[in-house]
Every structure is written in structure tokens, then in C-alpha cells.
Amino acid sequence: MTLETKLKVIDFNLYYGNFQALNNITLDIPENRITAIIGPSGCGKSTFVRSINRMNDLIPSVRTHGEMYMDEENLFDINVVDLRRRVGMVFQRPNPFPKSVYDNVAYGPRMHGIKNTSDLNDIVERSLRAAALWDEVKDDLNKSGLALSGGAQQRLCIARALAVEPEMILMDEPASALDPLATLHIEELMQTLKENYTIVIVTHNMQQAARSSDFTAFFHMGEDRAGYLVEYGPTEEIFTNPRQKLTEEYISGRFG
Numbered sequence: 001m002t003l004e005t006k007l008k009v010i011d012f013n014l015y016y017g018n019f020q021a022l023n024n025i026t027l028d029i030p031e032n033r034i035t036a037i038i039g040p041s042g043c044g045k046s047t048f049v050r051s052i053n054r055m056n057d058l059i060p061s062v063r064t065h066g067e068m069y070m071d072e073e074n075l076f077d078i079n080v081v082d083l084r085r086r087v088g089m090v091f092q093r094p095n096p097f098p099k100s101v102y103d104n105v106a107y108g109p110r111m112h113g114i115k116n117t118s119d120l121n122d123i124v125e126r127s128l129r130a131a132a133l134w135d136e137v138k139d140d141l142n143k144s145g146l147a148l149s150g151g152a153q154q155r156l157c158i159a160r161a162l163a164v165e166p167e168m169i170l171m172d173e174p175a176s177a178l179d180p181l182a183t184l185h186i187e188e189l190m191q192t193l194k195e196n197y198t199i200v201i202v203t204h205n206m207q208q209a210a211r212s213s214d215f216t217a218f219f220h221m222g223e224d225r226a227g228y229l230v231e232y233g234p235t236e237e238i239f240t241n242p243r244q245k246l247t248e249e250y251i252s253g254r255f256g
Contacts, residue, residue, distance in 0.1 A: 005030060006029055014044075014064045032194055036201050040250070045202045087167070088170065090161055099144070131156070154182070155189065
């Protein structure tokens with residue numbers, strides 16, 4: 001089965017001022033699959049993922065070299081507001097707005113000009129269902145998003161990302177602040193979501209990467225502390241038959 005490439009990254013470098021954080025990252029992220037980014041702290045995993053929807057543009061000292069293409073369109077030529085609609089982001093800690101469940105999910109569509117109440121109702125229900133949260137909140141959509149449990153808050157943030165109909169969802173340690181049961185819910189949800197979305201997840205949890213992802217990219221730091229890609233491939237191969245000794249040592253827990 002030939003997989004379509006959703007995101008093509010070619011010789012991508014990122015600098016914070018004079019410090020190089022990412023060094024010549026090249027990889028193809030396939031469509032409708034889950035790609036895990038693993039590696040020790042400080043190796044550029046989050047920096048890389050935030051580059052995909054250009055969140056690093058907000059940092060004045062950041063500069064980049066190299067190319068990123070989504071569906072053969074240069075990410076740096078896409079209007080950044082449109083890009084962030086097409087590429088949703090879920091952060092490490094749940095960050096619902098201090099608004100009702102309904103208004104959290106309706107926020108993005110309203111910002112993009114959807115005002116019709118019936119349309120908004122449909123989007124809110126569809127997004128909450130897709131995030132496996134509808135049954136928990138359908139009778140109290142006016143409840144504050146901040147009143148939900150941590151796991152439900154994270155699923156609300158996923159619903160909020162889905163409401164603007166993105167093509168790709170970035171998840172930066174989405175379960176690290178959650179208990180094991182809530183983590184399981186997020187992992188199960190990702191398997192459902194990949195039918196319609198391309199997912200990139202940063203995780204420190206080796207078991208989570210092995211359980212949840214289809215492909216895994218292992219990042220490490222060079223002597224200059226710049227993050228680089230050691231190895232990338234199908235998750236089963238990375239975890240059972242890695243090509244690089246460094247990958248094997250990291251996955252077996254000998255360092256990191």
C-alpha cells in the first residue's frame with residue numbers, strides 16, 4: 001500500500017538567535033497516519049512540531065532555512081491564519097478558554113465568519129462527538145470548560161481544534177498531564193481521528209509511541225546541542241529492529 005505524503009520536510013534548520021535548535025531535518029509525514037516524535041528533552045521535538053503551524057514565528061529571534069510542504073504547498077507561503085486553521089494544535093496541558101463548553105468549540109468557526117446558530121450547533125455537536133466527549137457534556141453545554149476533568153478538558157481542546165476542520169492535528173505531549181485512564185482515552189481517540197486527519201504527536205512515553213503511532217521519528221542532540229533526526233521509519237521497525245545503535249540505546253532505556 002502506497003501512502004500519500006501530507007507533509008514533506010527538506011533540510012529544515014531553525015535558529016534562536018545564534019543558537020541552532022534544529023539541524024537539517026528531512027522526512028515525509030504520511031497522510032491519515034500517526035507519526036510520533038521521540039527523543040530526550042531539549043532535542044527539538046516541540047520546536048519541530050511548532051514549526052509546522054509556524055508558532056515559532058511569534059518568537060522574534062527565530063529564523064529558519066529549508067523547506068516544508070503540505071500537499072506540495074510551501075508552508076511559508078501560506079497565510080498564517082489559514083495555516084493554523086488547516087493545522088490544529090493540542091498542547092501538553094489542557095488549555096480550554098474560560099468559556100462554556102459550547103463557546104470553546106464554537107470559537108474558531110465564529111472567528112472564521114460562521115454566525116448561523118443552526119450551523120454552529122451542528123459544528124459543536126459534530127466536533128464533540130469526534131472528540132468522544134458529546135455524551136458527557138451534551139446535557140450541559142453551558143458548563144464552563146474549566147469545570148471538566150483534566151482528561152475531558154483535553155478532549156474539549158481536541159474538539160476545539162476539530163471545529164475548524166483542519167487537515168492535520170499536532171499534539172505536543174497531549175497526555176503527559178493526565179492519569180492513565182484519561183491517557184488511554186486520548187490514545188483510543190487518536191486511532192479514530194487518523195481516519196480523517198494526519199496526526200503528529202510528541203511524546204516522552206516510549207510505550208505510548210509504540211502503542212499509538214504508525215511511524216516514529218527519533219530526534220537527538222549533536223555536540224553543538226542542535227536537534228537532528230537520527231532515524232525515521234515504521235514504528236514496529238524502529239522499536240524492534242532499529243538501524244542505528246543510538247536508537248536502540250534510547251529505546252532500551254540505556255540513556256535519555
